[in-house]
Amino acid sequence: MKFSSKVLLILTLALSFTMLSGSYATAQEKMSMDEYNAQLKDWQTREANAKKAVEECASSVAALKTELAGITAETEKIWGEILKMIGTDQASVDAYRNMLKALDSQADGLLALSPEELFKRSDEVAALEAKLAEAKKNKISVLTEMQNLIASIEGKITQIKNKMPKAMYDNYTVVVGDYLWKIAGKKDIYANPYQWMRIYSYNKEQIKDPDLIYPKQVFKIHRECGPDEYLVAKGDYLKKIASNPKVFGDPTKWTKLYEKNKAIIGGDPTRLYPYTVLVIPR
Template identity: 30%
Template sequence: MKNLAILLFVLLISSNFVSAQLPPSSVPDAELKRKEAEARILDFQQRVDNLTKELNSVDEKVNQAKAELEQIKAQYKDCRKEILSLVGATDADIDAFRQKVGVLEGKVRQMKGLSNDVLADRRNDVEALENELNQLRSNKIAVLPEFYDRIIGIGRDIKGLYREKKITTYTVGTWSENRDCLWNIAGKIEIYSDPLLWVKIWQNNTDQIKNPDIIHPGQVLTIPVKADKTPEELKAERRYWRNKRAAEEAEATAGEKQ
């Protein structure tokens, strides 16, 4: 109401008042003469009017931008529906595919941190990654822009994981001269420096070694890359010790009967 009263007052001011010189802003309102006060009021009102016009213009532009944004959202939604229809997938299918791609990327990243020797020894794991990638490639979802470049990058990284396996061999010497047995061979510095890995040599030479307690001079054994025992090797080792204990117990029982 106060602003409205001021506006009405200004409109009633004569042209002489309008043409009055605007006083310096440093002069307090209480010290202004009538015409100076009227000029200041008119100036303030003009500023308010200009700011109101600017605000209205900004509001109009904001509303226009909002309308355009809603239109773009609608177009995007229609476009996405059409894309999903083309690949025969739902949003849930896309989410599941995205998760599979991320998991595969993590596996590849982990393999890239391995040494060349270990990669050569784990060629089967690399092939498994490639098979997993091929399954993803067979899905039409793979052609979507979100995944296309990622799939290509994963394929390139997997190809870079293949290593040729270096074949290291050891020729068995005699017990009297070399003290060669699988335990001692695995303990040699140039082999593993760890006799507990003897089972790896055994399991990689089962075509020559039927009984790991018996090896013959002149046998050329393949020495796999040093690594932790595989589940299959651990299983074979447990079976060996179990059979060995059973044989010792049977021998002891036979000795007691004699």
């Protein structure tokens, strides 16, 4: 009897627990649904706000595009007036820009050369400078963009000139028994004794008498003419040299050559020796 009462009690408790658990689960399920609906409503509100913001942004973008189109049109109008004022058109401006860029690239190429190579290509440097000087005469050069390009090229030309040596020469130290004829005849000098005058004229500041040179004197052995030098050839005379485009391009300026080189030429301007290195006064 007692055993049956205990079993009944246990069954009653188990049933009560099951009913309580079911009620709790239902409460939990109902609370989760409420939370879900609240979150859904929040998301829907956010979505609506986002759509509204997108519409406002699109409206602002459209307004900005309209404003930009107006500014572009006004800019083109002003640019057209500027081109008309300097008497040119867009095609000419584009061509001028490309020409300056080509000169700029040429300057970069020259600047990358060694000093020795630059010296040998001094004619190219002079030609580049002449082209730029001619380009600056064009009215298009007044445009700010072109002014900046021109300034860049001019700066590079200055760097090139500073990098390029004024003259190309080797050094030779006089030894006992040397004389100018003998030195000029050496294979590593000129291999031609008649070029003794080249050594003499190029070292006039330390050779007062071509027949008197001394051991341990260091002479400059002229190799290439710089932009302000001229090596006299057979058949040359001062008027002929002065008429050379690389000198003055004007035979009447022969007196300038003579006055500058009187110490080496002497009192008679008609007496000019081959291989004399003359200085061109600029």
